[in-house]
Amino acid sequence: MSSTVLTPPHHYLNDGIGVKSWLLTRDHKRIALLYLAGVTFFFFVGGAMATLIRLELVTPVGDLVSDETYNKLFTMHGVIMVFFFLIPAIPAVLGNFLVPIMIGAKDLAFPKLNLASWYIYMIGGLFTMYAIVAGGLDTGWTFYTPFSTVSSTSNVVPAALGIFITGFSSILTGLNFIVTIHRMRAPGMTWFRMPLFLWSTYATSLINVLGTPVIAITILLVAAERVFHFGFFDPRVGGDPVLFQHLFWFYSHPAVYIMVLPAMGVVSELVAAGCRKPVFGYAFVAFASLAIAVLGFLVWGHHLFVAGESVYSAMIFSILSFLVAIPSAVKVFNWTATMYKGSVSWETPMLYAYGFIGLFTIGGLTGLFLAAIGVDVHVTDTYFVIAHFHYIMVGGTIMGYLGGLHFWWPKISGRLYNEGLAKIAAGIVFIGFNLTFFPQFILGYLGMPRRYHAYPPEFQVLNVLSSAGASILAVGYLLPMVYLMWSLRYGRLASSNPWGAVGLEWMTTSPPPTENFTETPVVTWDAYEYPARVETHVA
Amino acid sequence: MPPLFPEQASTMAGRVDALYFFLIGLAVFFSLLIAGLIVYFAVKFHRRDPNATGARIHGGMALEVTWTVVPLLITMVIFVWGSSVYFAIAHPPDDTLNIYVVGKQWMWKFQHLDGQREINELHVPVGRPVKIIATSEDVIHDFFVPAFRVKADVLPGRYVSVWFQPTKPGRYHLFCAEYCGTRHSGMIGEIVVMDPNEYEAWLTGGSGEGSLASAGGKLFADLACNTCHRPDAQGRGPVLDGLFGRQVALQDGSTLTADEAYIRESILTPSAKIVAGFQPIMPTFQGLVTEEQLLELIEYVKSLKSQTEQPTARPVPANGPAPGENTPVKK
Numbered sequence: 114m115s116s117t118v119l120t121p122p123h124h125y126l127n128d129g130i131g132v133k134s135w136l137l138t139r140d141h142k143r144i145a146l147l148y149l150a151g152v153t154f155f156f157f158v159g160g161a162m163a164t165l166i167r168l169e170l171v172t173p174v175g176d177l178v179s180d181e182t183y184n185k186l187f188t189m190h191g192v193i194m195v196f197f198f199l200i201p202a203i204p205a206v207l208g209n210f211l212v213p214i215m216i217g218a219k220d221l222a223f224p225k226l227n228l229a230s231w232y233i234y235m236i237g238g239l240f241t242m243y244a245i246v247a248g249g250l251d252t253g254w255t256f257y258t259p260f261s262t263v264s265s266t267s268n269v270v271p272a273a274l275g276i277f278i279t280g281f282s283s284i285l286t287g288l289n290f291i292v293t294i295h296r297m298r299a300p301g302m303t304w305f306r307m308p309l310f311l312w313s314t315y316a317t318s319l320i321n322v323l324g325t326p327v328i329a330i331t332i333l334l335v336a337a338e339r340v341f342h343f344g345f346f347d348p349r350v351g352g353d354p355v356l357f358q359h360l361f362w363f364y365s366h367p368a369v370y371i372m373v374l375p376a377m378g379v380v381s382e383l384v385a386a387g388c389r390k391p392v393f394g395y396a397f398v399a400f401a402s403l404a405i406a407v408l409g410f411l412v413w414g415h416h417l418f419v420a421g422e423s424v425y426s427a428m429i430f431s432i433l434s435f436l437v438a439i440p441s442a443v444k445v446f447n448w449t450a451t452m453y454k455g456s457v458s459w460e461t462p463m464l465y466a467y468g469f470i471g472l473f474t475i476g477g478l479t480g481l482f483l484a485a486i487g488v489d490v491h492v493t494d495t496y497f498v499i500a501h502f503h504y505i506m507v508g509g510t511i512m513g514y515l516g517g518l519h520f521w522w523p524k525i526s527g528r529l530y531n532e533g534l535a536k537i538a539a540g541i542v543f544i545g546f547n548l549t550f551f552p553q554f555i556l557g558y559l560g561m562p563r564r565y566h567a568y569p570p571e572f573q574v575l576n577v578l579s580s581a582g583a584s585i586l587a588v589g590y591l592l593p594m595v596y597l598m599w600s601l602r603y604g605r606l607a608s609s610n611p612w613g614a615v616g617l618e619w620m621t622t623s624p625p626p627t628e629n630f631t632e633t634p635v636v637t638w639d640a641y642e643y644p645a646r647v648e649t650h651v652a
Numbered sequence: 653m654p655p656l657f658p659e660q661a662s663t664m665a666g667r668v669d670a671l672y673f674f675l676i677g678l679a680v681f682f683s684l685l686i687a688g689l690i691v692y693f694a695v696k697f698h699r700r701d702p703n704a705t706g707a708r709i710h711g712g713m714a715l716e717v718t719w720t721v722v723p724l725l726i727t728m729v730i731f732v733w734g735s736s737v738y739f740a741i742a743h744p745p746d747d748t749l750n751i752y753v754v755g756k757q758w759m760w761k762f763q764h765l766d767g768q769r770e771i772n773e774l775h776v777p778v779g780r781p782v783k784i785i786a787t788s789e790d791v792i793h794d795f796f797v798p799a800f801r802v803k804a805d806v807l808p809g810r811y812v813s814v815w816f817q818p819t820k821p822g823r824y825h826l827f828c829a830e831y832c833g834t835r836h837s838g839m840i841g842e843i844v845v846m847d848p849n850e851y852e853a854w855l856t857g858g859s860g861e862g863s864l865a866s867a868g869g870k871l872f873a874d875l876a877c878n879t880c881h882r883p884d885a886q887g888r889g890p891v892l893d894g895l896f897g898r899q900v901a902l903q904d905g906s907t908l909t910a911d912e913a914y915i916r917e918s919i920l921t922p923s924a925k926i927v928a929g930f931q932p933i934m935p936t937f938q939g940l941v942t943e944e945q946l947l948e949l950i951e952y953v954k955s956l957k958s959q960t961e962q963p964t965a966r967p968v969p970a971n972g973p974a975p976g977e978n979t980p981v982k983k
Contacts, residue, residue: 175837180834180835180836180837180838181834184831184833184834184836251833251834253831257791257792257830257831259790259791259792259808260791260792260831260832260833263790263791264757264790264791264833265833348807348808348809348810349808349809351921353809354792354807354808354809355807388697388706389699389704389705389706390705390706390707390708390709391708391709391710393709393710393711393712394710394711394712394715394716395710395711396711397711397716418738419794419803419804419805420792420805420807421804421805421807421810421812424738424739424742427738428735428738431731431734431735431738432728432731435727435728435730435731436724436727438723438727439720439723439724439727442719442720442723443716443719443720443723445686446715446719447711447716449686449689449690449693450712450715452689452690452693452694452697453693453697453709454697454706454707454709455693455697455706455707456697456699456701456704456705456706457693457694457697457698457699457706458699459694459698459699467690467694470686470690471683471686471687471690474682474683474686474687475679475683478675478678478679478682478683479679481675481678481679481727481730482672482675482679484727484730484731484734485671485675485730485731485733485734485737486734486735486737486738487667487668487671487733487734487735487736487737487738487740487741488668488671488672488675488734488737489734490668490738490741490801490802490803491668491672491798491801491802491803493803493829494794494796494803494829494830495829555656558657558658558672559655559656559657559658559798560658560796560798560799560825560827562794562796562827562828562829562837563829563831564831564836564837565836565837566836566837567837567838568837569825571654571655572654573654574654575654613702613703643705643706643708644705
């Protein structure tokens with residue numbers, strides 16, 4: 114927290130200028146920014162669709178858009194948000210930027226592969242955008258068969274190809290992180306000295322590498338059945354429609370953890386820095402990430418409780434689903450305990466951490482309703498499920514992502530954003546989020562099914578509340594976009610460690626040099642050992 | 653004021669809601685606990701000196717064990733409770749009133765055993781367990797009655813059943829809860845729960861088409877099934893009398909219980925399961941019978957009691973062919 118701040122003369126942002134220096138870069142930090150541009154674009158496309166969905170649902174009759182258009186809107190909202198925002202957001206933006214710096218390395222293990230991952234992601238996105246522009250997709254993001262293979266007349270194949278292609282970028286990024294964390298840690302950076310963000314990124318990468326091939330094959334089978342009329346899923350030609358659901362959820366349930374584990378890692382960092390204190394129960398939090406990654410692969414059947422699953426397999430998937438809740442609960446308790454006797458900050462990143470813990474707690478607890486099979490029968494496929502997973506993915510993942518983006522923004526950009534505006538935005542996001550999604554729990558238990566373009570009039574009041582919340586939430590998401598962009602040019606210069614936090618990323622300049630550190634750090638301390646060490650960088 | 657809680661109109665509703673309220677209590681308790689601690693710590697330990705750091709506390713085994721074991725025990729209680737409710741939902745009583753439903757984009761077609769047919773509206777008596785046996789003509793649908801707290805995916809190519817016992821006369825929403833295409837939100841209907849007397853009156857005021865089994869019997873003859881499946885064991889196909897619910901020995905040595913799915917498969921894909929002692933000579937009826945006709949045929953086979961129970965050589969369908977129909981001779 115030096116009083117005079119100077120931008121270092123050489124850093125990764127001014128090391129090469131012009132479009133080519135960005136599009137051909139192998140610097141993980143620049144690739145992180147390429148991803149930032151990509152995921153931000155898709156976030157606002159997906160968000161625009163959500164806005165139209167909520168506008169349509171203000172009235173019980175389908176009046177704003179046609180039923181066909183409405184179905185395409187929620188489908189593309191899901192596809193874009195899941196595959197092109199939530200899954201890549203934290204790993205590919207914050208992970209890319211931070212993994213090498215946090216372990217004291219110069220770059221990822223495979224820098225060219227890293228750049229290739231971004232191109233693959235963008236090409237996949239292009240296919241999916243083409244599917245939208247060429248008329249849209251109406252299968253739901255879940256592509257349930259036989260609707261997607263024999264009934265839908267929309268652009269299933271281009272969208273499926275887009276997801277198939279983008280999957281490779283997840284696999285390659287995951288592989289890159291795993292190898293980097295295994296092989297490129299600085300001297301003294303043992304596994305149990307790593308920041309918890311790396312443990313959760315590592316666990317996420319395992320799921321990415323092991324799970325993504327399954328969705329790739331599944332989505333290819335859908336395209337093949339559509340084009341060549343193979344009988345994989347269509348019962349009229351001997352296929353089994355439920356087989357698709359098993360294959361789809363075998364990836365797509367772990368994918369929920371691909372989305373939320375990195376956010377949990379971010380929150381561990383935010384809480385440690387926000388309390389200037391080690392995370393309570395470091396090893397428990399670290400192993401909880403791995404436990405979630407492993408158990409997450411064994412619970413897919415809880416999406417099929419009403420899909421003709423046998424009573425006993427339903428019971429097995431139910432008990433496993435309860436078990437996967439335990440490591441998540443352990444994390445919440447440990448984060449909360451970390452605050453005890455901390456030096457607790459009320460700065461923006463910490464506000465997002467509070468928000469994450471609160472919303473993730475509600476999301477997790479409502480997951481228990483869904484794991485309890487007798488209750489799941491009533492609430493599955495209703496707005497209760499919508500509310501639940503938005504609490505996890507929007508309340509959890511996006512809160513974590515925004516918190517992380519604010520926390521590391523001074524490091525990424527070398528500039529400070531407007532703290533007052535940022536706090537207001539965090540408050541708006543929290544209020545808007547709860548107003549949008551809490552009424553949906555009640556709607557779901559009342560019985561409003563998901564994916565309904567029109568609904569019985571007695572559900573209107575709660576839907577209007579939800580739509581009002583969504584408009585507040587939209588403001589909360591647009592604000593950071595504005596003041597973060599503004600800070601790039603007009604923000605005050607950031608010191609190398611504006612938060613007084615520990616961690617290798619705070620021991621190099623803001624922004625860091627291309628090679629991250631002027632000399633390879635030697636680590637002799639555990640993660641989160643406060644008070645912060647003297648800054649070791651040479652400017 | 654909008655409704656905040658759905659009506660309870662079946663014997664299952666109270667059981668599901670009891671667990672739901674327990675879970676709400678639990679969720680409120682833990683949410684308030686975490687939120688309370690966060691707010692309390694954030695205020696009490698707020699950083700006032702910009703250079704202050706927190707206490708050097710790394711963890712505590714007793715706390716870790718506590719907050720691992722206590723949630724584990726609580727979730728196991730929910731697991732057992734949730735499973736017991738699910739068992740009740742999954743296992744209908746023996747004496748159900750059976751009604752068939754075929755879902756298609758975008759309507760529900762009901763067939764009562766007595767022959768009444770309804771679309772997007774189902775009349776049932778109060779106080780009697782009702783079992784819906786459902787299949788789909790096209791994509792996956794889902795039969796969902798919020799007031800009864802029951803839901804089941806309706807799959808093409810399979811029969812799924814869902815049961816409920818209404819407790820209050822009234823009209824209740826029926827929703828399709830599995831996304832099925834353009835007019836998914838229009839695939840809705842009503843369950844009309846009636847007093848038993850009114851229900852009887854409604855039944856007798858029906859269409860007069862004859863029972864489902866009799867329609868199946870007529871079709872059985874029209875399709876010339878009876879040339880091979882004869883009641884006297886002299887036919888080229890197995891005797892169907894008393895078949896339903898019985899163990900069937902197959903050529904490959906395995907056995908199975910004859911249920912709706914087996915009969916359906918044997919009509920559409922006869923070569924899939926060959927009964928021991930018979931030749932795979934039956935042609936497929938795929939494309940020749942609709943889902944509704946399949947249900948009639950199944951109901952007819954169900955009505956064929958075994959020879960020992962019913963001495964008549966050829967059980968006559970209860971109501972006989974509907975008036976004005978042709979005599980079922982087609983040779």
